[in-house]
Amino acid sequence: MAPSAMNQWTRSLSDVQPVPYWLDDPGRPRPEPALTTSETCDLLVVGGGYSGLWTALIAKERDPRRDVVLVEGREVGWAASGRNGGFCAASLTHGLPNGLARWPDEIHTLQRMGESNLDEIEAALARHAIDCDFERTGEIDVATEPYQVRELREWHEETQRRGLADDVEFLDADAVREQVNSPTFQAGLWDRRGVAMLHPAKLAWGLKRACVELGVRVYENTPALTLKPYGPGMAVRTPYGAIRARQVALGTNIFPNLVRRVRSYTVPVYDYALMTEPLTPEQLDSIGWKNRQGLGDSANQFHYFRLSADNRILWGGYDAVYPYGGRVRAEYDDRPETYAKLAGHFFTCFPQLEGVRFSHAWGGAIDTCSRFSAFFGTAHQSKVAYAAGYTGLGVGATRFGAEVMLDLLSGERTERTELEMVRKKPLPFPPEPFAWTGIALTKWSLARADAQGGRRNLWLRTMDRLGLGFDS
Numbered sequence: 008m009a010p011s012a013m014n015q016w017t018r019s020l021s022d023v024q025p026v027p028y029w030l031d032d033p034g035r036p037r038p039e040p041a042l043t044t045s046e047t048c049d050l051l052v053v054g055g056g057y058s059g060l061w062t063a064l065i066a067k068e069r070d071p072r073r074d075v076v077l078v079e080g081r082e083v084g085w086a087a088s089g090r091n092g093g094f095c096a097a098s099l100t101h102g103l104p105n106g107l108a109r110w111p112d113e114i115h116t117l118q119r120m121g122e123s124n125l126d127e128i129e130a131a132l133a134r135h136a137i138d139c140d141f142e143r144t145g146e147i148d149v150a151t152e153p154y155q156v157r158e159l160r161e162w163h164e165e166t167q168r169r170g171l172a173d174d175v176e177f178l179d180a181d182a183v184r185e186q187v188n189s190p191t192f193q194a195g196l197w198d199r200r201g202v203a204m205l206h207p208a209k210l211a212w213g214l215k216r217a218c219v220e221l222g223v224r225v226y227e228n229t230p231a232l233t234l235k236p237y238g239p240g241m242a243v244r245t246p247y248g249a250i251r252a253r254q255v256a257l258g259t260n261i262f263p264n265l266v267r268r269v270r271s272y273t274v275p276v277y278d279y280a281l282m283t284e285p286l287t288p289e290q291l292d293s294i295g296w297k298n299r300q301g302l303g304d305s306a307n308q309f310h311y312f313r314l315s316a317d318n319r320i321l322w323g324g325y326d327a328v329y330p331y332g333g334r335v336r337a338e339y340d341d342r343p344e345t346y347a348k349l350a351g352h353f354f355t356c357f358p359q360l361e362g363v364r365f366s367h368a369w370g371g372a373i374d375t376c377s378r379f380s381a382f383f384g385t386a387h388q389s390k391v392a393y394a395a396g397y398t399g400l401g402v403g404a405t406r407f408g409a410e411v412m413l414d415l416l417s418g419e420r421t422e423r424t425e426l427e428m429v430r431k432k433p434l435p436f437p438p439e440p441f442a443w444t445g446i447a448l449t450k451w452s453l454a455r456a457d458a459q460g461g462r463r464n465l466w467l468r469t470m471d472r473l474g475l476g477f478d479s
Contacts, residue, residue: 016350019364020281025341028282028321028367029208030089036212038082038227039219042248046224048076050416051243051252053231053265055079056088057401058258058394060214061409064131066256067221069413075223076250078243080230080262084211087260087401090371092280092311092323094146094301095402097125097201100428101379102400103171104162109378110428117428118171124407125203131406135220137213139205140316145174146202146301149183150194154461155305159196174199187302188295189356197300204301204313207402234265234391241390256412257393260401261335261374266386266393271435273396274333274442275372279345280323281353282315282367286360291318293359307453310352319366322353329446332439340370373399378433380404383411392416396433 024031050066050073052059063077099121100106100114107114132141150156159177166172176197178186183195219225226245233244240253243265257265261275296314303311303324310324326345330336346368354361376382376396381404383394392415394408401408411429414421423429436442456463463471 019350023365023368027090027369039225041228042226042245044248046250048252049074051250051255052077054258055083057405061406062256063218063223065409078226078229082227083215084208088211089208091207093205093207095203095205097121099404099407105379135217139209141205143203144299145199147195147197149192150305151191156194159194191356254416255391260395261372273374273376274436275335276375277328277339277370278373279370281349281365283320283363284366286318306457331443335372376433381408382432383429385415
């Protein structure tokens with residue numbers, strides 16, 4: 008790396024604030040008061056991210072008489088739900104390739120359910136007047152290497168044969184650069200309807216407001232400390248109070264699950280992102296992007312990028328950092344060495360934007376599981392339900408997960424609860440030092456595959472056969 012290039016990239020970070028752009032908003036609502044008494048309710052929802060918010064909202068929509076309480080350990084949307092890229096995908100399976108590999112017999116059903124789920128999200132935003140900059144612009148998976156062009160074309164042909172390529176268009180180099188002008192783009196697959204862009208924190212805040220308006224009692228800065236049976240229901244202790252509930256839904260994702268046996272199924276993977284200052288009209292013209300799609304490249308160590316409502320570029324991904332022991336700590340949310348790396352990659356993709364500076368840089372933990380997509384279950388004689396393991400694609404899929412948890416708590420068999428994806432769990436991660444060693448070897452192998460034309464070594468091929476992996 009030439010020193011002059013490095014200086015250029017690091018200069019772009021000179022004014023950066025190490026805070027999530029989405030949460031740095033003057034319209035951020037005040038938190039609800041903490042719980043300081045004893046409460047009783049029909050349904051207690053633990054977690055104030057998308058998973059918990061959708062569960063509380065849908066529970067009240069299904070039965071307005073149901074008494075629902077939601078507790079959040081910090082502020083609603085402060086963790087993954089306020090730190091992600093704002094890609095709201097229809098996929099419930101962390102992309103079609105993963106879904107097809109794991110549940111080929113159910114893939115058409117899963118695709119239909121995912122499309123319906125995204126439609127329901129759009130309808131809920133209108134129904135509850137939630138303004139979160141929702142734009143159903145789709146997403147382009149771009150190829151930046153010749154082998155990726157071949158893989159994208161072959162994948163598009165396969166999905167066409169299987170009847171899974173509705174609204175998906177293959178773009179050659181000229182066509183993809185007509186959409187977004189980067190000298191690195193060699194081809195693309197444009198999913199025109201299956202992904203929406205949104206402001207993630209505004210979505211969380213809007214869902215909170217909708218819950219409160221429907222009568223959900225929301226307590227923030229109220230961590231749930233313990234979960235125990237109590238008579239016919241469950242009891243949760245908090246620092247200043249307690250809640251007795253007939254049923255409990257756990258939407259805590261990467262944070263330690265109150266059902267201890269669930270904890271080994273997820274590990275925290277730290278992901279990082281940059282946000283530029285607003286682009287000028289001339290800078291926007293230099294890159295095109297008039298259709299405002301989300302973008303992601305096709306490497307194993309991939310980037311995701313998009314435009315915000317005020318024409319900033321969010322640029323994230325590539326590094327996926329697993330801390331030894333799987334600890335979740337605030338100190339991991341900031342990683343300057345990754346920011347410098349991402350800045351360099353940004354200007355390689357868009358050299359015409361030389362001189363643009365980054366205003367915000369941040370990171371956060373993703374609840375990763377070995378099959379890359381959410382898993383579900385119940386505990387305590389089905390009085391408790393949980394969903395976790397969204398592995399970075401939870402903006403849309405958490406709404407589906409909320410429906411699954413409520414179905415499981417109702418005891419009814421539904422099309423959702425009959426899915427193999429819902430009935431079976433992924434393999435858990437091994438204890439340390441095996442988890443760290445396996446993840447480190449997988450990351451090294453993925454980087455090597457990117458550098459060697461996509462060729463997967465024996466370790467990756469073995470992991471593929473076992474249905475295991477590591478992703479963010």
